[in-house]
Amino acid sequence: MLTKTPKQCWEEFAQFMEDCCTATEFQNWIAPIKVCANSKEELILEVPNIFVQEYLLENFQKQLENFLPLKANGKLALSFEIASPKKKTTPAQSKPTSQPTQETNTSILNSGYTFEHFIEGPSNQFVKSAAFGIGMSPGKSYNPLFIHGGVGLGKTHLLHAIGHYVKQHHKRMKVHCITTEQFINDLVGHLRSKSMDKMKRFYRSLDVLLVDDIQFLENRLNFEEEFCNMFEALINQNKQIVITCDKPPGQLKLSERMIARMEWGLVANVGVPDLETRVAIIQHKAEQKGIKISHRVAFFIAERIFNNVRQLEGALNRLTAYSRMMGIDVTEEIVESTMSELFQKAPHKRVSVDNILKSVAVMFGVRVSEICGSSRAKNVAFPRQVAMYLAKEMINDSLIKLAASFGGKTHSTLLHAWKKISKQLGTDEMLRRQIQMARRNLES
Numbered sequence: 210m211l212t213k214t215p216k217q218c219w220e221e222f223a224q225f226m227e228d229c230c231t232a233t234e235f236q237n238w239i240a241p242i243k244v245c246a247n248s249k250e251e252l253i254l255e256v257p258n259i260f261v262q263e264y265l266l267e268n269f270q271k272q273l274e275n276f277l278p279l280k281a282n283g284k285l286a287l288s289f290e291i292a293s294p295k296k297k298t299t300p301a302q303s304k305p306t307s308q309p310t311q312e313t314n315t316s317i318l319n320s321g322y323t324f325e326h327f328i329e330g331p332s333n334q335f336v337k338s339a340a341f342g343i344g345m346s347p348g349k350s351y352n353p354l355f356i357h358g359g360v361g362l363g364k365t366h367l368l369h370a371i372g373h374y375v376k377q378h379h380k381r382m383k384v385h386c387i388t389t390e391q392f393i394n395d396l397v398g399h400l401r402s403k404s405m406d407k408m409k410r411f412y413r414s415l416d417v418l419l420v421d422d423i424q425f426l427e428n429r430l431n432f433e434e435e436f437c438n439m440f441e442a443l444i445n446q447n448k449q450i451v452i453t454c455d456k457p458p459g460q461l462k463l464s465e466r467m468i469a470r471m472e473w474g475l476v477a478n479v480g481v482p483d484l485e486t487r488v489a490i491i492q493h494k495a496e497q498k499g500i501k502i503s504h505r506v507a508f509f510i511a512e513r514i515f516n517n518v519r520q521l522e523g524a525l526n527r528l529t530a531y532s533r534m535m536g537i538d539v540t541e542e543i544v545e546s547t548m549s550e551l552f553q554k555a556p557h558k559r560v561s562v563d564n565i566l567k568s569v570a571v572m573f574g575v576r577v578s579e580i581c582g583s584s585r586a587k588n589v590a591f592p593r594q595v596a597m598y599l600a601k602e603m604i605n606d607s608l609i610k611l612a613a614s615f616g617g618k619t620h621s622t623l624l625h626a627w628k629k630i631s632k633q634l635g636t637d638e639m640l641r642r643q644i645q646m647a648r649r650n651l652e653s
Contacts, residue, residue: 361519
């Protein structure tokens with residue numbers, strides 16, 4: 210039996226999590242949950258959908274155990290209820306439409322995410338060109354296009370840019386942009402209302418489907434199966450599909466069928482922008498916000514904030530607000546005083562191709578000269594592919610320059626090696642450990 214009321218238990222947990230989580234994570238996964246009943250035996254929570262429930266249990270299990278007692282069977286004294294869909298009462302929404310309300314509301318494109326506002330550099334030039342090609346000729350070139358990369362590097366920007374371009378230049382085409390979370394919510398809603406046929410008709414009528422954050426489909430077999438069926442139906446009709454993810458297909462915990470479908474077309478990576486690209490991003494966004502930042506100050510910021518574009522934009526928002534409130538120009542001193550806690554430290558040792566070659570050579574018992582040579586023997590070719598993978602992952606340089614460091618290899622050879630190792634990492638535990646060991650040695 211709970212020693213505190215259900216409301217008190219949840220309030221204490223939520224307060225604790227608000228301090229631990231990022232603001233975005235808290236607003237997305239904790240804030241929408243409500244205590245929905247007064248049970249003395251367990252805490253009953255109302256969640257907006259099954260997705261939020263699963264995320265809570267999968268990611269915050271230990272924290273929940275600190276605030277809730279256990280039942281006699283050792284499980285948390287916790288249960289869930291799915292919130293009922295809110296009914297629309299306005300006259301315009303009272304009549305049935307040809308497509309579900311949920312789907313209509315989710316296909317909203319960010320007005321700032323266009324190709325014109327996407328700053329191109331060595332790390333994203335290839336994927337941007339592929340995305341633009343799809344915008345020009347949906348379903349004719351790379352299908353599907355699978356874009357992957359770290360947080361805040363521009364995956365969603367490119368996804369929405371394709372949507373904007375298609376809507377502008379192919380006005381008769383039906384475009385739908387949705388997050389994986391929204392797709393799951395949509396699916397749950399139609400299952401509850403027994404209107405799955407309606408959902409299937411809607412998705413199969415699309416010309417372009419844009420799906421963000423497909424990694425949230427992991428470990429959800431029923432949802433994955435429905436998505437895969439819809440995916441195949443669209444591909445078979447030559448309808449365009451674009452997917453974004455935080456990792457390549459081979460590293461996802463999805464079925465072989467689903468992974469194979471996503472690898473059908475083109476898999477493209479968005480890398481961390483180099484210094485010059487970060488400077489260009491800062492100056493472009495500053496111009497959009499109507500604030501003047503000199504080239505020197507832009508370099509000063511870009512040298513200290515380098516992990517992703519989102520961090521740059523967040524820093525610039527703070528700088529803009531401070532500059533306007535205080536009525537002062539932006540200088541290096543102002544940047545230092547207002548944003549010093551945002552500055553990031555570079556790795557202790559700069560990783561180079563030479564370091565990678567030496568580390569991999571020792572690990573696999575081969576010579577550096579062999580890795581950089583032309584031998585195709587398995588005991589040499591595989592270490593070479595591992596070294597190429599590490600070079601692309603750890604060094605922010607052009608593919609052409611990196612590949613040339615391996616005895617004059619081409620950038621396509623390096624890309625092939627990177628893709629092969631990326632896929633194998635999803636199933637080869639020994640290789641995963643070797644890569645982790647090499648990374649630790651190189652970064653220490």
